[in-house]
Amino acid sequence: MGWIGFAIRITKVDQGVYVIEISGLRKTYRSRTGSVVAVDGVDLSVGEGEVYGVLGRSGAGKSTLLRCVNMLERPDAGTVRVGDVELTGLTGKRLRTARHGIGMIHQHFALLSSRTVAGNVAFALEVTGTPRAERKARVAELLELVGLTERAGAYPAQLSGGQKQRVGIARALAARPQVLLSDEATSALDPETTESILRLLLDLNRRLGLTILLITHEMTVVKRICRSVALMRDGRFAESGTVAELLRRPGSELASGLFPLGGPAGLDGATVVDVTVSGADADAPIIAELARRFDTDVRILGGAVETLATTRAGRWRLALPGTPQDNTGALEFLRSRGAEVEVAS
Numbered sequence: 001m002g003w004i005g006f007a008i009r010i011t012k013v014d015q016g017v018y019v020i021e022i023s024g025l026r027k028t029y030r031s032r033t034g035s036v037v038a039v040d041g042v043d044l045s046v047g048e049g050e051v052y053g054v055l056g057r058s059g060a061g062k063s064t065l066l067r068c069v070n071m072l073e074r075p076d077a078g079t080v081r082v083g084d085v086e087l088t089g090l091t092g093k094r095l096r097t098a099r100h101g102i103g104m105i106h107q108h109f110a111l112l113s114s115r116t117v118a119g120n121v122a123f124a125l126e127v128t129g130t131p132r133a134e135r136k137a138r139v140a141e142l143l144e145l146v147g148l149t150e151r152a153g154a155y156p157a158q159l160s161g162g163q164k165q166r167v168g169i170a171r172a173l174a175a176r177p178q179v180l181l182s183d184e185a186t187s188a189l190d191p192e193t194t195e196s197i198l199r200l201l202l203d204l205n206r207r208l209g210l211t212i213l214l215i216t217h218e219m220t221v222v223k224r225i226c227r228s229v230a231l232m233r234d235g236r237f238a239e240s241g242t243v244a245e246l247l248r249r250p251g252s253e254l255a256s257g258l259f260p261l262g263g264p265a266g267l268d269g270a271t272v273v274d275v276t277v278s279g280a281d282a283d284a285p286i287i288a289e290l291a292r293r294f295d296t297d298v299r300i301l302g303g304a305v306e307t308l309a310t311t312r313a314g315r316w317r318l319a320l321p322g323t324p325q326d327n328t329g330a331l332e333f334l335r336s337r338g339a340e341v342e343v344a345s
């Protein structure tokens, strides 16, 4: 299938190609009872074809941030660029046209109850001015893409939550956007359905090169599909980076949430170290090699090897007999094997 069309052109920047660039974003809600700073100076760069998650508790400012990306909320300050379009400067028809290049899916699906599945998807094509003659084929193509061909004639009330979200996804992709914004898209779904929707999103990301910016309060969503993640708290990003970077960042709160280590942080007569490896190194037998080379009775106190979205990673908490000084050579060996090593005690 040709996935061209509503092309958002991409601007090349120093570190790579960013499809979404947000800089110094601020949004304050004012009411008679006072004001709330919902987004308090956020910078965010989302690369082409990336799945980027913004994680945070209720009230952290995630929805406001996401709604500022397509100007459903107007920021008070800062800039938002999607492709090569600076959205903060747009109003009226130009803004509506720019929005066609940005799909959005919602927690409660936001479907038209009086229209069938096909009718809901067709509606998005009507709005973007697709000629009637092209609509039918395009609707069929979109329903196939999300696995709903058989339910084209059903009404939203006759669908499961997962099917409703599939309609939402088909509708969001109608104008062939390069960017998909996901507002807690799986929060109303059970774990199994969540998994099938996340699999679909990952598949669309890979097959279409779709860039996805999602907000969620669920670590499992980040773990399952995000290459990069930011932790949002009180309107700001407390931490951000790729999952691979975060796992190797000492003391990272996101890393401990994504991949908890477990095991005691201290042990009498032993040096306790946290070891993180990612990529191909994750499956190398470095612990066996360490034990052999240094003839040490290394103990594994906690940890595992896991695949987090696209990142293969191994994290272990190890106990090595003796003091950190006694183990200088062993720790150097681990580092020489590409491991991030943090001495816990």
Ligand SMILES: Nc1ncnc2c1ncn2[C@@H]1O[C@H](COP(=O)(O)OP(=O)(O)OP(=O)(O)O)[C@@H](O)[C@H]1O
Pocket: 029, 030, 031, 036, 037, 038, 056, 057, 058, 059, 060, 061, 062, 063, 064, 065
């Ligand atoms: N339209 C609004 N008017 C006034 N205050 C608002 C409005 N929308 C959000 N807020 C406030 O802004 C802050 C951030 O809200 P926001 O919905 O962006 O957070 P969130 O992280 O998405 O949380 P949730 O998941 O609960 O929606 C909160 O204190 C919220 O009460």
